[in-house]
Amino acid sequence: MTxxxxxxxxxxxxxxxxxxRIEIVYCTQCRWLLRAAxxxxxxxxxxxxxxxxxxxxxxxxxxxxxxxxxxxxWSRKAEGRFPEAKEVKQRVRDCIDPGRDLGHxxxxxxx
Numbered sequence: 001m002t003x004x005x006x007x008x009x010x011x012x013x014x015x016x017x018x019x020x021r022i023e024i025v026y027c028t029q030c031r032w033l034l035r036a037a038x039x040x041x042x043x044x045x046x047x048x049x050x051x052x053x054x055x056x057x058x059x060x061x062x063x064x065x066x067x068x069x070x071x072x073x074w075s076r077k078a079e080g081r082f083p084e085a086k087e088v089k090q091r092v093r094d095c096i097d098p099g100r101d102l103g104h105x106x107x108x109x110x111x
Contacts, residue, residue, distance in 0.1 A: 019052030020096045023067040025059045032064055035082065039066070042085045043092060050096060068095040 022043055026036035033056070040054040059065075064076035066088065073091040074083050083091075093100050 019050060020069050020092075021052055022054045022092065023057055023065075023070075024054065025057045025063050025065045025067075027060055027063050028058045029060050030062055033058075036064070039083070039085060039088055043088065046089050046102070047092060047096070066091075068092055071095060 022040075024036045024040055026032040036056050040056060043051065043054055062076070064074075064082060065072060066074040066083070068091070073095060074088060076082055089102055093102055
């Protein structure tokens with residue numbers, strides 16, 4: 001049996017850089033899975049190649065929290081409400097790539 005790995009394999013296929021992990025902890029008692037999944041989809045669509053993972057974590061007691069690499073970026077309890085997709089995208093952007101332009105999500109509402 002021959003070893004097909006060579007020193008050049010690492011150059012051809014470098015290990016991927018660690019990408020941020022987003023956690024969305026939602027209350028199963030309150031049935032907030034769909035809201036959590038929708039926000040996960042929004043983040044994966046916006047930050048498609050920039051995120052390593054978006055994890056949906058079941059919880060109880062009215063919890064709805066979001067963390068980026070362990071740093072709290074949203075807490076329903078602290079904010080007193082659920083986030084809008086625009087707010088979540090801005091907070092994730094501020095955590096992973098502060099200079100990034102989010103296009104229409106960065107523009108103030110008119111009207």
